[in-house]
Amino acid sequence: MYLALLELKAARGRFLLMGSVVVLVAALVGIVGGFTTGLGDDTVSALRALPATHLAFARGADSDQFARSLVGAPELDGWRARRGVEATGLGVSIARGTTDRKAEVDFAAFGVEPRSFLDPGSTTGAPLSDAEPAGIVVSQRLVKDGVRVGDTLTVDRLGITLKVRGTTGRASYGHVAVAYMPVATWQRIRFAAPGAGPAAGRPPRQYSAVALRAGPGADLAAGDAALGTRTLTTTGAYAAAPGYTGERVTMTSIQVFLYAIAPLVVGAFFAVWTVQRLPELALLRALGASRPRLLAHTLAQAALVVVAGTAAGAALAAGVGLLVGSEVPFSLPATGLALTMATVVLVGLAGAAVTLRKVTTVDPMTLLGAGR
Incomplete structure (x- = not known):
């Protein structure tokens, strides 16, 4: 280990350059991960907040279910009659409106039955009530857009007026x-x-x-067959949100490519570094150093460079998150960041390890003779 540190100090320019590349790769992976999580939250956070286990859609609506599916009262009543199932109607659509204070907003209208298990309640103001059917409860993002408790919101082109009764937590659907x-x-x-x-x-x-809020004994397949519906888990229904699948595939693909780049870059650097050090490694072998010791010495160098670079990249990604988190959909929780950075470290060390075969096969007699 002492020799590994001496070599790091002697060739600090090369290792700093390599470390800088690792910093940028780790930061990019973290930033892309933050955008992936943030965009996902901005698309389906309202669905994640639903205290339901399943959603039953109309059969035949295999994509964009919230836009295409229409389930009637007989299906709702049929699900309510099923044993082990608690059921309530849910409506989801996108609308636009203007408040009486001239704040223009887009919003996702979520129709729920007041006092049902889908009722979000309210953190300020009053909750939904059957006594005031035009009353609504808005999420904090609409408050940020200028909607206040007591405002009257008129739905564009329809002339339907809504009264803001209260507010609830952060919830969005399809970035609205x-x-x-x-x-x-x-x-x-x-x-x-x-x-x-x-x-x-x-x-x-x-x-x-x-x-649906299904208990352990609920037979959802039989309910679908009897009522002509198609039931998905709440998580499985995320794909029905507009843009969710495409965004996830795009951002995940970028992350995968970055994970592939990390071992290639780190491996290429240490392959070149090992070739340049073959005479020194041969000398160490001639002095009695074992192959495992030489391998551990080289892997220690790789670990120091990769871990230090990844830690700096994680700090850079977290800093970017603090800088832009309130302006764009960006979410980088500590557990997610730690898992992402651990993956970067693992793939980086794997790339370095794959290229170190020459360390274990170095022949001191041949190389010392060839260097004369």
Whole structure:
């Protein structure tokens, strides 16, 4: 180990250059991971917050289910009658509106039944109530956009007015902040024709999905067969959110390429470094150093460079997160950062180890003779 540190000091320029590359790779992996998590949260955080185990969609809606699926009252009543299942209607759609203080906002309308297990409650103001069907509870992002408790929000092109009763935590769907409302109000928004006005006829009693809270003995497959629905776990329904799958595939692909780059760069550096040090390694072998000791000595150098560079990269990624986290969808929790950086260290050391065969096969007599 002492000799490894001496070599690091003697060739500090080379190792600093290599360490800088590791810093940049680790930082890029961390930043991409932060954007992956942040974009995912910004797309499906409202779905993650749903206290449901499954969502039952209309059969035949195999993609973009929240936009294409319509489940009627008979299906909802049928699920309510199933043993071991608690069911309630859920409506999801995107809308745009303007408050009486001229704040223009996009929002995801989530129709839920007040006091059902989907009711988010409220952190400030009042929760949803059947007594005020036009009352809504908005997420904190809408508060940031200028919506306040007591405001009147008019849905564009429909003329439907909503009264902001309260606020709840951070929730978004498809990169749009969520406004929770009674499901009857959501049905008015979902099925209203532009220009028809708020006095249009009663909308159909339909929902985007039936939210289920299934117990251990619930037979969901039999329920689907009897009611003509298609049930997914809440996690499996994330793909129904607009853009979620494409974003995850894109960002994950970038991460995978960065994980592939790290061992190649580190391995190439230590392969060249090993070739340049073969005479010194041969001398150490001639003086009695064992092959395992030489290998441990070289791996110690690689570990110091990779671990130090990764730690600096992690700090850089965390700093970027603090800098841009409030302006863009970026989330980099400590556990996720630690796991990402550990992966970078492992693949970096693997790249170095693969290129060190010459360390264990060095022939002191041949190399010492060839150097005369």
